[in-house]
Amino acid sequence: MVDFDYVKPATLAEALALLRADPEAKPLSGGQTLIPTLKQRLARPSLLVDLQALPELRGIEVSDTHVSVGAMTRHAETASHSGIAAAIPVLTHLASGIAHPQVRHVGTMGGSIANNDPAADYPAALVGLGAEVQTTERVIPADEFFTGLYSTALTHGELVLRICFPRPLRAGYCKMPNLASGYVTTGCFIAETAPGVVRVAVNGAGPCVFRHREMEAALSADFSPTALRTCTQSAEGLNADLHATAAYRAQLVLVAARRALDMALRTPI
């Protein structure tokens, strides 16, 4: 690992000043992606600014309409929070399936979305539920937050503070994980956010999470498996690697969508 400096600021103002003063500085949340990346020398930050002491990035709040999760919330906290389980049970399901227990004890929601790995789970939840990302500078809708492969709308020195999820009527998520790593080969998140309003997010299949407009239109008219029968997914532009070809991923999108819908339909409303 290439050497770097490290600071654990006690205040948000100090953290932002450190990041803004150095274009090669990087924020460190849980480090479950960043540290392996540093080991492979795929990133060479001059300075790591550890966010773990900042209270503004902590805490889970559940209201009648929303669930707000602090950026530094560990996956295990999200997975075991009774308020989240009651308000958005699919978020509990998704968080409890990320990687494995040791990673869930350390990795954070803010870190995951800021990294925007195409094979990550949370981006599908944010886009599928129509969440909003509150940063140190603005509020960014999920549809505008994830901009491409490992890319987000965040600018240098801008930190995610909280993620605010509107409570859906019902929702489901299914991922086809890589059996060794647990990363998403292809996943699908389906949410009926209001009567007749459906959002469908696909992760793992493309370079970045994307909405499946054809399925959204079909399910908005008829929230049933029958509506998915005629939906299609082109292989064009999808990821291809030794685990799955683009054509196979295209097929998995349809399978994951059926299973995600099945989970949503089993949600009592």
Next chain:
Amino acid sequence: MSQISITVNGIVQTHEVEPRTLLVKFLREHCGLTGAHVGCDTTQCGCCTVHLDGRAVKSCTMLAVQADGGQVTTIEGLGSPTQMHPMQEAFQQHHALQCGYCTPGMIMQGVDIVRRGLAGDERVIRHELEGNLCRCTGYQNIVEAIADVGRRCPESCGGARRTAEV
């Protein structure tokens, strides 16, 4: 260099480290505790599993500076050859190890599984062991050892007697 203090197995360990020093290296080279193993160095094998503030983490995927001020328990702090922890005894009784390389991580993860009340169902135990690899393929006996502790003495791992529904 940064000076950090981590309470390891009840003893405050204060050392000067480079920021890039991994927690597992701090434990092995600065504290002389070689129970946590570096099997893969890529967050896959779980041989480096220790407890940080009561939760199982992979010490090869954490900087020592991140754990500054924290409480770490390693396999050396769990029990001793003359006074083994119930999980260590269970691994012995169930022959839950062959070469022994993965064992410290398996035992630390096993304690964490029982602490969280997830040792009541073999399927759940296997799911919870996703982050630990045994290349002697001894999983069956590992799962049985963890289930045994979950049944007999969950309080030894900080767990409750009742097993949570999953």
